[in-house]
Amino acid sequence: MNRTEYEILPEKKFSLGLDELSHFRELIFFFTWRDIKIRYKQTVIGFAWAILQPLLMMFVITFTFGKMMEGKTHLPYPLSIFIGLLLWNVFSSGVTNAGNSMLTNAHIIRKIYFPRLIIPLSSVFGSLFDFLVGLPLLIVMLAWYHFPFHPMNALIGIPSAILLTFLSTFAMGTLLAALTVKYRDFRYIIPFLVQILFFITPVIMPTRIVENNALRFLLSCNPMTSAIELFRCSFNGIWPDPQLLFASISSSLILLVLAFYYFRKTETYFADLA
Amino acid sequence: MKPILEIQNVSKSFRILHDNQPYLSLRDSIASIFRRSASSSEIFWALKEISFQVKQGESIGIIGKNGAGKSTLLKILSKITPPTSGKIVVRGRIASLLEVGTGFHPELSGRENVFLNGSILGMKRAEISKKFDEIIDFSGTEKFLDTPLKHYSSGMQLRLAFAVAAFLEPEIMIIDEVLAVGDAEFQRKCIGKMEDVSRSGRTILFVSHDLNAVQTLCSSVIHLEHGQIKASGETASIISGYLNSQSISAEWSASRKKEQPYFEKISIALKGEQPSLKLEIKFRICSPGTMRNSFVAFNIATGSGAMVGQAIPELDPFISIENAEAEFVSEIDLNGFVPGDYMISAWVGPHFNETYDWQKGIAGFTIVDSPQKKRTFPHPPAHGAIVPSSRIIS
Numbered sequence: 001m002n003r004t005e006y007e008i009l010p011e012k013k014f015s016l017g018l019d020e021l022s023h024f025r026e027l028i029f030f031f032t033w034r035d036i037k038i039r040y041k042q043t044v045i046g047f048a049w050a051i052l053q054p055l056l057m058m059f060v061i062t063f064t065f066g067k068m069m070e071g072k073t074h075l076p077y078p079l080s081i082f083i084g085l086l087l088w089n090v091f092s093s094g095v096t097n098a099g100n101s102m103l104t105n106a107h108i109i110r111k112i113y114f115p116r117l118i119i120p121l122s123s124v125f126g127s128l129f130d131f132l133v134g135l136p137l138l139i140v141m142l143a144w145y146h147f148p149f150h151p152m153n154a155l156i157g158i159p160s161a162i163l164l165t166f167l168s169t170f171a172m173g174t175l176l177a178a179l180t181v182k183y184r185d186f187r188y189i190i191p192f193l194v195q196i197l198f199f200i201t202p203v204i205m206p207t208r209i210v211e212n213n214a215l216r217f218l219l220s221c222n223p224m225t226s227a228i229e230l231f232r233c234s235f236n237g238i239w240p241d242p243q244l245l246f247a248s249i250s251s252s253l254i255l256l257v258l259a260f261y262y263f264r265k266t267e268t269y270f271a272d273l274a
Numbered sequence: 275m276k277p278i279l280e281i282q283n284v285s286k287s288f289r290i291l292h293d294n295q296p297y298l299s300l301r302d303s304i305a306s307i308f309r310r311s312a313s314s315s316e317i318f319w320a321l322k323e324i325s326f327q328v329k330q331g332e333s334i335g336i337i338g339k340n341g342a343g344k345s346t347l348l349k350i351l352s353k354i355t356p357p358t359s360g361k362i363v364v365r366g367r368i369a370s371l372l373e374v375g376t377g378f379h380p381e382l383s384g385r386e387n388v389f390l391n392g393s394i395l396g397m398k399r400a401e402i403s404k405k406f407d408e409i410i411d412f413s414g415t416e417k418f419l420d421t422p423l424k425h426y427s428s429g430m431q432l433r434l435a436f437a438v439a440a441f442l443e444p445e446i447m448i449i450d451e452v453l454a455v456g457d458a459e460f461q462r463k464c465i466g467k468m469e470d471v472s473r474s475g476r477t478i479l480f481v482s483h484d485l486n487a488v489q490t491l492c493s494s495v496i497h498l499e500h501g502q503i504k505a506s507g508e509t510a511s512i513i514s515g516y517l518n519s520q521s522i523s524a525e526w527s528a529s530r531k532k533e534q535p536y537f538e539k540i541s542i543a544l545k546g547e548q549p550s551l552k553l554e555i556k557f558r559i560c561s562p563g564t565m566r567n568s569f570v571a572f573n574i575a576t577g578s579g580a581m582v583g584q585a586i587p588e589l590d591p592f593i594s595i596e597n598a599e600a601e602f603v604s605e606i607d608l609n610g611f612v613p614g615d616y617m618i619s620a621w622v623g624p625h626f627n628e629t630y631d632w633q634k635g636i637a638g639f640t641i642v643d644s645p646q647k648k649r650t651f652p653h654p655p656a657h658g659a660i661v662p663s664s665r666i667i668s
Contacts, residue, residue: 008353008362030393034379034386041381111376112394113353185301271354272288 014264020115027114031122035097036129050133054085065204072209074236076145083235084203084228086134087161091169091201091224092194094127098173099190102181106274116267120177124170131162142235154234161231168223168252175259178266181273202228207244220244223252276365278446278477279328279351284360286321286346286501320346321501324360330445333478335492335509337485337516339640343501344481348372348450351479366445366477369396373450375435380424384415384434387423391438405441412463413437433460440467446477465490465652485513485613486644486652517547517643524637528560535561535568536631537620538599542639545605549645549663553606559622560599566624567592572606577615577638582659593622610645610660612653 021028040046062078073080098120102109105119142149176193180186200218202210202225210216219225226248229240321343328334336344349355351362352370377394378387388409392402402409410416413433415426423431449468468491472478482488488495488509495512497504505512525541539558546552555572569592574582587604617638623629644653645661653661 004367005363005365008350008357008364010357010359026399027393030390034382034390037386038379038381108377108394110354111373112370114394114396268356271349 014261016260017115017117017264021117021121024114024118028118028122028125031118032125032129035122035126039126047133050130051137053130054082054089054134055137057085058082061204069205073206074238075148075232079141079145079148079235080206080232081203082138082141083232084201086131086138087165087228087231088198088201088203088224089134090127090131090165091172091227092198093130094124094169095173095176095194096190097127098123098169099176099180100187101173102177102270102274103187109274110271116270117174117263120174120263121170124166124173127169128162128166131165148235148237150234150237153237153239157230157232157234161227161234164227164230164249164252165224167256168227171223171252171256171259174263175255178259178263181270182266197222197224201225206232207240208238216244220247221251223248223255226252275330277327278330278365279479280363281324281326281328281351282361282363284321284324284347284350284357284362285319286343286350286355287358288318288320289316319501321350321357324498324501324503326496326503326506328446328477328479330366330477331472331475332494333472333480333492335488335495336479336481336498337483337488337495337513338498338504342498344498345372345450346501347498348448348479348481351448364446367396368446368448369442369444370448371395371439371442371450372448374439375431378423378431378435381422383420383422384410384426385419387434388438391435392441395439395442396444397442409437409441412440412467429460436460436464440464444476446479447471448479450481451483462654483613483642484652485516485642486650489513490650490652524639526633526636528633531560531562532631533562534630535559535565535595535622537622537633537636540618540620540633540636542618542637544608544639544641548641548643549609549647551608551611551641551645553608553618553639555604555606555618555620556601557604557620558599558601559593559595561595561597563597565593565595565630567594568622568624568630569593570602570604571621572604573619573621574606575617575619575635576655576659577617580659582611582616608641610662611641612657612659612661613641613644614653614655614659615640616659 040049043049045052058078058081061081066077069077075083101119101123102116109116109119176186176190180190200215200222202219207216207219207225207229210219220243226240226245229244233239324343324347336347338344346355348370349372350357351364352368352372354370354372375387375391377391379390382390388406389399389402392409393399410419413430413436415430415434418426418430423434426434465487468478468480472491478491480488480491492509494507495509496506497512497516505515524543525539527539528536536559537557538560539556541556543554544551545554557570559570570587572585572587574585576582585606587606593600593602615638617635619632619634620636621629621632623631645663
């Protein structure tokens with residue numbers, strides 16, 4: 001018989017717990033799959049919502065800001081917005097779902113053990129799925145605008161943009177999930193926070209044309225700024241400002257470390273609090 | 275060989291916040307930085323210095339009253355909540371069933387829920403696929419595999435849930451009171467399955483109020499009281515010790531005065547032992563004005579709310595008090611009542627459709643012993659709350 005010996009102790013030693021996560025990878029898959037399935041259950045058009053949401057938003061923004069922004073973006077304005085929205089939606093829905101995930105799954109947490117990190121993690125994977133569903137529409141739009149595409153930029157830009165989006169969404173969502181278990185105030189803070197972040201994310205306007213220094217600084221502290229600018233550079237061929245990239249990527253890594261540390265430190269007591 | 279489970283001096287405390295909810299609000303936390311007083315909290319020890327060992331293949335029952343710490347102990351063993359102090363050494367794969375059907379989602383189909391639930395319980399996908407047909411067969415829900423769970427009857431949901439759990443193959447199985455639900459036939463099936471499990475050399479930790487089930491399944495028993503081990507050892511002797519330690523009495527008193535005759539104080543106590551158990555009810559009636567000839571009635575319901583019956587102590591003499599109060603003692607025979615929790619409601623009035631006072635759910639009592647001596651078959655709720663005495667006469 002394969003003997004696995006372990007100890008249950010009052011304070012767990014701090015560890016990343018990545019081997020345990022990989023042991024439970026099937027559960028990550030099942031939770032992600034459940035979240036996706038349930039999100040579009042009982043809707044008439046199902047997955048089409050994942051495409052429709054950014055598309056409608058794109059029309060609204062183009063209609064509102066189109067005149068003002070004319071000629072200020074390298075890409076056609078609707079395309080520029082759509083590219084930003086695709087990633088932004090991953091972040092906003094991922095952070096919202098992951099932030100609330102501990103409470104929506106409280107009944108499971110109270111009854112069975114598995115690494116708690118699986119719950120916010122699968123919420124984020126669920127949001128990435130929406131991104132994949134939106135991709136074909138992006139290709140259609142690119143075709144419509146005669147394929148503005150820079151393969152060399154895309155080779156680095158697209159993977160790093162997706163990775164950065166995933167990391168910042170995961171970091172922010174996990175931190176908020178742990179905080180929400182302890183302080184229910186965060187249930188109300190999260191939607192508000194996501195809204196504020198939207199305005200300091202370069203979806204509506206590219207970072208280059210922001211002249212206000214304070215706003216520029218805020219933009220570069222936003223982890224999503226680098227992700228969106230890198231994604232765009234695959235299509236407009238303009239590399240983002242390295243200083244801004246550095247600030248934005250560092251802030252997302254700092255957030256990740258902070259989130260991981262806080263989550264690991266508090267997770268053992270989730271079952272008592274949730 | 276080393277024991278498969280070693281529990282060493284395990285304690286668990288909770289902080290009870292008197293005027294707060296169990297979770298904090300941000301404001302409280304910020305405020306407490308400035309004001310260092312924790313005056314409104316109190317430490318409660320759910321478990322205190324628990325130590326015991328479990329050898330491989332043993333099945334151990336854990337018994338005790340509500341609040342004795344049984345569930346907390348199981349939660350610590352399942353890693354759901356950490357102990358406050360102490361240490362547990364585990365030498366095997368644990369599966370814990372604190373509930374069946376954890377994670378079931380009403381919108382997903384039966385098939386999908388089997389995979390989700392199995393995975394939550396720690397099974398691999400390949401393992402679930404392999405056992406899928408058996409699981410469905412055991413649950414008897416094959417016709418509804420692709421129907422969303424919300425259209426299942428509660429019995430069907432439960433059968434499906436238990437079926438998944440029944441095919442877990444851990445080395446150590448932790449089970450909390452999950453047999454207390456479901457219909458009788460299915461319960462028989464489950465107990466049979468659990469006996470198979472324990473015979474196949476796996477280790478079982480089993481918490482239950484149903485002492486018959488404990489007796490059938492467990493070779494030894496731990497009796498918990500107020501978070502400590504009161505006694506442990508061979509099943510029969512521990513259970514009989516537990517039964518003797520039970521003496522239930524409860525008291526209720528009216529919170530305010532009324533203008534009509536009313537119950538001022540009621541206390542109940544169990545007297546004697548099975549099969550001739552009696553419930554003694556002392557009650558005090560206060561009558562501020564006139565009172566017509568009245569009688570009292572006591573309703574007995576099970577802990578889950580199902581009526582068992584109504585006892586009306588002799589109608590003659592009627593009770594009649596003018597501007598005074600009086601105390602009465604009555605006695606109810608609990609012939610054939612099965613183990614379980616019961617609630618008492620008290621009624622007083624002059625006519626069956628005219629009520630002076632009706633106090634619902636004033637006091638509860640628990641019966642722990644079967645009315646049938648030497649009975650080993652459990653008392654599933656679906657078989658009712660009373661076992662009429664019976665015999666074979668020819």
